[in-house]
Amino acid sequence: MLAHKNAPAHTFRKDGIFYFRRRVPTDLSQHYTSRQIAFSLRTRSAAAAATRATRAAQQLDEHWYHLRVKDRDIPGKHLLRMQQSAPLPSGVIQPAAIDGASVKLSEAVAIYLRLKGSNRPVTFRRAAERSCGYVIDICGDKDLLSYTKADATRFRDALIKRELAGSSITRIFGTIRSVINFAASETGVTLTNPFTGIYYDRQLGVKGRATLPSDVIKVVQHDCVKLDDDPRWLVALVSDTGLRLAEAAGLQLGDINVEAEIPHVVVREHPWRRLKTSTSAREVPLVGASLWAAKRLLAKVSDSSFAFPRYNRSGKTNANSASAALNKWLKPMVPERCTMHSFRHSMRDRLRAVECPADIVDQIGGWQTDGIGHGYGRGYPLTVLLKWMKAVEQRGI
Known part of the structure; x- marks a missing residue:
């Protein structure tokens, strides 16, 4: 990020491109993240940057003026239609649509978060x-019934113009559909969601994470043993279990059992770390570098109930901090686009290489297996899971 002595107001330059930047006023900070x-x-x-920055600054000044007026204590303010950002009193139900009106999108978000956002x-x-x-920003804060397919396609075009990847566009549309459908259901509004069925190239700009070759995994595991500290124990634990980084970082020592007939780790939900899906709760045998890491954790961590205290200091597992630090350490050793998550991709390939059945692979990794029948029963016992993970270890894959 470079300073430029002749840069227009509210701008800075990076790699030759001008960027707009403006600090949010302190009295309006509650409206921003x-x-x-x-x-x-x-x-x-x-x-061109001066013209665009001036226009953006003027738009912000106008918007901030309206925010300040709305927040001001004015006569009759209690009669205004307010966003339901605060929880409603117990027993009060959000009113249904009246005379063809529903709620604005900003109000729909507040309803969605109030009812579905707890915990x-x-x-x-x-x-x-x-x-x-x-x-x-693009289509305006409209009544849900006022949005049209033209709004949705204009919104799609704006996201593509911003050069967002197809996967990012998919996530954004999915969230919008969920908010609108939920708020409509809660308020008794019948509508056809215009943000459904919008076409775009879902593979646009998508770069898949590369898997880690077996020789690279061995090099990383060797360095983990050599350095022998808690960040490296986390890497090693993930490397031979295929656990998600957040799953491993949020473990308690009591979730790790190396004294059992089959040493294993129990992945379960905790108040400080939720699981991604219901199938993520599982038991995974410990072998190879993961068994070494588990033993080191139990031997060395004595002043906390957490396996990795440094990532659990704020009441929530800080997987982002772990990811940033470990990916920085890994970068010189692994191929381009490989990250900590690549161990998870690699585990699936390693199990395929020993011809492990797909539903066993899914159980080891906590992936969702298609088909109603797979939701019945308790799944495969640890002895079966161990058989295939031992096969991977013995083959040196």
Whole structure:
């Protein structure tokens, strides 16, 4: 990020491209999830950047004026239609649609978060607010019944213009559909969701995570043993179990059992770390580097109930912190686009290489297996899971 002595107001330059940046006023900070607003002006021209930045600044000033007026204590304010951002009193039901009106999208987000957002991670709230915030920025904060297919396609075109990957567009549309459908159901509104069935290239700009070759995994595991500290124990634990990083980082010592006939780790939901899906709860045998890491954890961690205290200091498992630190350490050793999550992809390939049945692979990794029948029963015992994981270890894959 480079300073530019002749840069227009509210701009900075990075790699030759001008960006807009403006700090959110302190008295309006409650309306934002960040302390500043920044985005690309998509130009290398200082003159064009000045024009675009001035226009953006004027739009923000107008918007902030309306926010301040709305927040001001004015006569009759209690009669205004307010966003239901605060919890309603017990027993009060959100009113149904009256005379063809429903609720605005901003109100729909508040309903969605109030009823579905409790005990959900901060990312749940952020996804709903950001995704619907994009719609409001592009199409306006309309009554749900007022949005049209033309709004949805214009919104899609704006996301593509921002060069978002197809996978990101899919997530955004999925969140928007969920918010609208839920709020409509809660308020008794019947509508056809215009954000359903919008076409775009879902593979646009998508770069799949690469898997880690067996020789690279061995090098990483060797360095983990050599350094022998808690971040490396986390890497090693993930490397031969295929656990998600958050699953491993949020473990308690009591979730690790190396004294059992089959040493294993129990993946279960905790108040500080939710599981991604219902099938994520499972027991995974410990072999190879993962068994070594589990033994080191039980031998060395004595002042906490957490297996990895450094990532559990705030009441929530900080998997993002773990990911950033470990990916930085891994980067010189692994192929391009490989990350900590690549161990999980690699585990699936390693199990395929020994011809492990797909439903056993799914159980080891906590993946959802298609088909109603797979939801019955308790799944395969640890002895069966161990057989295939031992096959991977013995083959040196």
